Amino acid sequence: MMSEDLLYLTATEALKRFADKTLSPVELLDAQIARAEATADSINAFTYTHFDEARESAKASEARWVKGAPAGCLDGLPVAIKDESYIAGKPTSGGSLILKDFVAETTSPMNERILNEGAIVHARTATPEFSCAGITWSRLWGVTRNPWNTQMTPGGSSGGSAASLALGTSSLATGSDIGGSIRIPASCCGLVGYKPPYGRNPDDPPFNLDFYCHTGPLARSVSDAILLQNIMCGPHPLDIATLYPKLTLPTRYPDIKGWKIALSLDLGSYTLDEDVRRNTLAAADLFRDLGATVEEVDIGWGPEILDACMDYLTHLFGGALAGELEEHGDLMTSYCRDFAEKAMGSSAQTFVGSLETAGQAYLKLGPLLERYDCLICPTNALPAVPADFDPSRDKVEVSGRQVRPELGWVMTTPFNMMSRCPVISVPSGFAANGVPTGLQIIAPTYRDEIAMQAAMAYETACGGWFGNGQRPTI
Template sequence: MANDDLIYKTATEISALFRKRKLSPVEYMAAVIARSEAAQKKINAFTFTHYDEAMDLAKQAEAKFMKRDGRVGVLEGLPIAVKDESWIAGKPTSYGSLTVGKGYVPDRTSPNNERILKAGAIVHARTATPEFSCASYTHSRLWGVTRNPWNRRYTPGGSSGGSGAALAAGMAPLATGSDIGGSIRIPAGASGVVGYKPPYGRNPDDPPFNLDPYCHTGPMARSIQDAILLQNVMCGPSPHDIASLRPKLRLPTEYKPIKGWKIAYSFDLGIYDVDAEVVANMKKALRVFKNLGATVEEVDLGWTRDAIDTGMRHLEHLFGTQLALTAKKHSKIMTTYARNFARKGAKSKASDFFKSMEGAVRMYDTFGPMLEKYDVFICPTNAAPAVKADFDENKDVVRINGKVSPLPKVLAWCMTTPFNTLSRCPVLAVPTGHASNDVPTSIQIIGRTYSDADVFRAGIAYETAIGGWYGSRKARPVL
């Protein structure tokens, strides 16, 4: 088997080969590391790498598979790229910031990472993120610019941009992300992979942002079944996170057809200018759902620009306040976008935060009743395929269909944040094709509150109908 075909197999397929003793974790890890070393030079998806340790752990996994007692973890021997913002005891975490640097080594492991390691996965690398994960693109003064494997002039999205880029480039079969304004779904959309924002509390998070309902940790992968595989490991109550939900929800990997379902959709949420190619590819996706026997209807949510301002007020008040505290000491070495966020955070008042809660109520007053009539809701993930890889919000503008967007630049091209506001709704981002510049496009499938299985049922039906992604060499980026 050619290495290119091997590294683009799904994690589910690789795991099955391990269990049948048809593939060694050592052989697979060597192929993934070789690919990572080659691709890293072009797209800069990784920060820290742990290749030597990963090979040693792959040998240990191989030995486990050779035993007859069958005691192997659900992720045993699988490489996983973990976002460089969560903790692994004894390994550095940088948050993409010069204010932290490359020398911070936590003495504890984040709940999600602890579960991933216990399940047998091997962290061979950490993925790049913008400084403190506060941008929809991925570049930092500490690590440089991360580029989209499909077209290196563009960003793979952010803040989990390194994870999205690594998956698309074949540098890992699984990756983790976190999502406070779209940071899983934006790079899933721009990189052409699958990303899942679970409902608030489904997956545990690190303090203090485990108490922020906009915050979600979740899986990223190249197939929906792989996303389910990782989500089932990550989710469940944690004694270290009071917001984590009981009982643990285990998602099935097989679902009934969606014939007879009612699907609502909107191209623009009533707010955004949306790139014509994004719309065209979403129309193709909607035809697939129709052919599967679903009724597909456009709806008007009645939302206005206030739906965007609601999200920004929340993010600036909580997330921006944290950045403002850092900026008091380290402003000169922070990125432009982080300083801007900090400046807004410093000005935010309790009344602004209260307005964000009032705004969330207004949004759900229309969205909630609408979803009582439909099984899921669909809209684009990103309003444009991507912005430039080195986008600078102090100099650049977001231009869609030839017009400059009036929305806040950091999220003007992304349609994700309204569903952080509606944080209890599960959201699955899946690819719909490519724009003429080769950058992928994507849709979000949104479900009723805490109805995780619904979005996966719709997603699996769609993925199966189109034959999945990355299955042939023509369906992969050329690096």
């Protein structure tokens, strides 16, 4: 097998090859490490690497597969973990100079589950400081770039995870999503990214109690996303918000012939890049080819949705960062400090107002999802912003209109507000600058299987992604 084909094996295919002994975990890991080392300076997807330890783990896994006795359903598979959650005894920086010497004493629930299935954590993936931006760069780690076009961002905050998968330097990767941080980079890098409904997957306190916040998988295929999601999800004794019973998603689904799908190009108020518009309409046509009816709808939302989302995030998430200002403000990256300073001016009334807007927004979305099987819309309104874009300083325009620099160029945040709705982002094509674009599939509350069924049908019709001719030129 050519080394590039090896790098872009799906996780499910790699596991099959481990089982039939046509591929060794050592061979796969070595190929990924070689690519990671070759692209460390140009892409900068990883923060901490654990390559030597990972090689020893891969050798042990190889021995188990030879005996036909894998330790779990991810045995020997390299899984990159976002550098914000914890693994006991390993450093975690959160992309911040404040935590550059921090070593975790505990393991985050989702990481515990991944490790218990035999996964090999060979690296931690880059994130903006404290995951508070839709781009990925920090004073601590520098700029992470998009493998499809290195002048552009891979998105954020799970940008290192997405860049790694697009490079072929991991088989699966974890993300977290409080304003789009799984789906934004999935779109920017041509991947599948899943935001499960609130409570489906465990997280660490206090953000496990924030209904905007979700942990979830990034992958190169829908089947791979299901594989990792089924491991991450389920009730956990350390997270009161997690749902019982555990939901195990099927890996096979019926077709979607006869479905009714709602299409919103702009969610009522977003301005779209023309490449994004074109690719979204083409995706809608593909769903029609699959036998679904696709109808453009007016949800009835306006710009108040994004404004309320930003009010919520500033008050709660920014408020968490504001505690660092007095002692560590001089160490903070510009956009992070700006976010924290804005939180100092937030009020309880503003926060409650954001909740009132959320309630009104669902009064419009809920009935729509009763009439339609799912809703589709773009993931990002713009394919990507520059890799070194600073939302605290720079301006961004979409089709000639200036939008909010923090998250005005993405269309993910309303579905953090509508947090009980499962949302999966799948690739919808490419823009003229070579950067992928994405499509969100939004299912009714807690109907994860609806999102996966639609995504699987769409992916099958597309023929999958990262085949020959669909890979970044490294």
